[in-house]
Amino acid sequence: MSLISLLQEIFQEGISKANVQAKGTLDKSCLYRSFVVEIPDANNFRYGFIYTENGIKEYDGYATQPTVKMIMKYSTFLDIMNHKLSVQDAVYYGFALLDGENPLLHMNILMLVFSSMV
Amino acid sequence: MLKLSVLSGKGGVGKTTICVNLAYALRDMGKKIGIMDFDLTGPNVMRAIGAEESLKLDITKAKYIPIEHDGIKILSMANLLPQGKALLWEGIRRRGIVKEFIHAADWTGLDILLADLPPGCGDETLGMMEYFVPDGVIIVTTPHSLAYEDYLRAIDMLKLNNTSVIKTVVNMAYFDLKCPHKNCREKKHRISVFKDNDHSWENSFEVPFDPLISASNKVDLKELAKLIIEKMVVA
Numbered sequence: 001m002s003l004i005s006l007l008q009e010i011f012q013e014g015i016s017k018a019n020v021q022a023k024g025t026l027d028k029s030c031l032y033r034s035f036v037v038e039i040p041d042a043n044n045f046r047y048g049f050i051y052t053e054n055g056i057k058e059y060d061g062y063a064t065q066p067t068v069k070m071i072m073k074y075s076t077f078l079d080i081m082n083h084k085l086s087v088q089d090a091v092y093y094g095f096a097l098l099d100g101e102n103p104l105l106h107m108n109i110l111m112l113v114f115s116s117m118v
Numbered sequence: 119m120l121k122l123s124v125l126s127g128k129g130g131v132g133k134t135t136i137c138v139n140l141a142y143a144l145r146d147m148g149k150k151i152g153i154m155d156f157d158l159t160g161p162n163v164m165r166a167i168g169a170e171e172s173l174k175l176d177i178t179k180a181k182y183i184p185i186e187h188d189g190i191k192i193l194s195m196a197n198l199l200p201q202g203k204a205l206l207w208e209g210i211r212r213r214g215i216v217k218e219f220i221h222a223a224d225w226t227g228l229d230i231l232l233a234d235l236p237p238g239c240g241d242e243t244l245g246m247m248e249y250f251v252p253d254g255v256i257i258v259t260t261p262h263s264l265a266y267e268d269y270l271r272a273i274d275m276l277k278l279n280n281t282s283v284i285k286t287v288v289n290m291a292y293f294d295l296k297c298p299h300k301n302c303r304e305k306k307h308r309i310s311v312f313k314d315n316d317h318s319w320e321n322s323f324e325v326p327f328d329p330l331i332s333a334s335n336k337v338d339l340k341e342l343a344k345l346i347i348e349k350m351v352v353a
Contacts, residue, residue, distance in 0.1 A: 029180030092199065094206040102222040104198060104215060105182065 003042055010081070011037070011047045012058060014117030019055035021112055026051065033106050034059065035113075036066040042074040051109050068100040070110055080118060087114040120230045120350050122284070123252040126259055127268025129237035132289040133258045135337065136325070137234040138166045140256065141190050143343035149229040152184060154219050155194035156246055157236040158212055159205050164196045182223040193223050209241040216245030230346070238268065239275045247279050254284040254349065256342070261291055261308045284349060285342060291324035 001009075030051055039045040048061025076095045079085040090096035091107065098107065124137040134157070141151045155163035164170070169187035184191035195215070199205060207215070225231055233250055236242050246252070255276055259269040269286075276283060292307040308327070323342050330336065 027180065088200075089203075092203055092205055094208065094211075097211065099211075099214075102218045103211075104218055105222050 004045055007039065007042060007045050007077075008047065010117055011049070011113075014113050015049050015056050015058055017116035018113045021116065022051065022055050022109075025112065026109065028053070030106070030109065033067040033109060034064060035106070035110060036061045036069045037110075038069060038071045039074050039077055040071065042077075045074075049113065056109070056113060066100060068098060068103045068106045068110065070096050070098055072096040080114060083118060087111055119225070119228050120254075120346070121233070121250060121252045122230060122254055122256060122346065123233040123235060123246055123250065124256045124258060125235040125243060125246075125272060126237050126257060126265075127239075127270070127272035128259065128262075128265040131237070131258050131260045131265055132325070133237070134162050134166045134234055136256065136258050136287050136289060136339070137232055138163060139337040140339050140342060140346075141167075141232055142188070143339040144230055144346065145189055146340075147343055147347060149347070150227060151189075152191040152225055152228045152231045153193075154223075154231065154233045154250075155192065155196065156216055156219070156233055156242045158195045158207070158215055158242060160236065161194045161196040161199075163192055163194050163234055167192065182219075184223055184225070191225070191228065193219050212241045213245035213248070216242055217249045220249050229350070239271060243275070247275075247281070252281060254282050254346075256285055256287055257283050258287045258289055260289050285345060286322040287325060287342070288322045289325045290327040292326050294326040294328070 031053055032050060034048065034050040036046055036048045046061040048059045048063070048066060049056050050059045072090065072095060076085065076090055080087055080090060085095070087096070088111065091098060098104075098110075124133050124140070126133050137153060141153055145151050153163055153167075155161045157163075164185075164187075167187055167190065169185065169192065182193060184193045185197055186192070195205060233246055233252065235246060257269065257272055257276070259265045273283070290308070292305045295304045295306050297303070305326075325337055325339075328336070
C-alpha cells in the first residue's frame, strides 16, 4: 500500500468515527464548512472533508476553496498518530498551520476528526 | 459604535491597566463596552479585570460570543488557550486572529469597543490598523527615556496611518505624596524627557505611580472617559 493510500485510509476512518461525535457536538451553524488537510512532504497529500447536516463527509480537496486549511509536516502527522503530540499542541505550537476563514472558530471540527483518528 | 485602541511603543507601561480601568469608567457613565485583547501571546485582560480565565469560549457556534464580566464584554486568547500554554504562531497568522476577533465575534449592541494591544508596531498592531481601523487611539507611555523613544515610533506609525491620538496617557508619571501630619498632598514628578522635547506632554493625561494598583477599578480615569464621550457626541 502506498503512503498516499494509507493516509487516505486513515483519514476516511477518522471521519467515519468523527461522524458519530459531530452530530451531538457541533452547532448547526457550522454546517457546510469545508476543511483540507495538507501534508506537503508526503507527495503533496491533500485530504478534504466537509461538515454537513448528516455529519462529516469527505470531498475532493481540490474542488473548492476550503473554509480552513491545515498544513503540517508528515513527521508532525506521525507524532499525532503516535500520541507524541496532541492536535491542540500541534496547532498552538505552530507545527500544524491553520489558514483560511476564521480558523480558530472552526478548529473544533478539525480537532474532532483528528481525535477520532488517533 | 466607537472603536478605540489602547497601544504603546514600549512594553510594561500599563496599557492593559489603563484599558481595563477606562472600560470601567466608560461603563460607569452608562456606556456598553467591549474589550478585544489583541495581546495574543500574553493575554492578560481577563486577569486584569478579575474575570475567570478558565472560562472557555464556545467555538462550536457560528460566531464567538464574548465573555461578559461586570457588564463588559471581553474576547481574549486566554479563553481559548489552556492556562500556561504558549501560542507560537508567526506574523501572518497572528494578523489572521486579529481579523477573526473583529469579524467572527458578536459585538452587537456596544457603544464603545476597546482594543488592547501588545507593545510596539508588530503584527497584531498592523492587523488592528488594517482590519479594526480605530476612530482614535489612546497611547500609553511612562516618563522614562526608553519609553519615550518607542513612544515616538508609535506616534510615527499612527501618523502614517492617519490615525488620531485622542490622548497620551503618561502612566506612573508622579508620586502622589500625602503628608502624614498635615492635611496636604504633593505631586512629585518623576524625571521626564517629555517636558523638554515634546509638546504632546501638554496634551497628556498623567496617572500617578501607585504600587497598590494591581486590579481593575483603581485608577481614576473619569476625565479621560468624559473626553471620549465628548468625542462620541461630536462624531
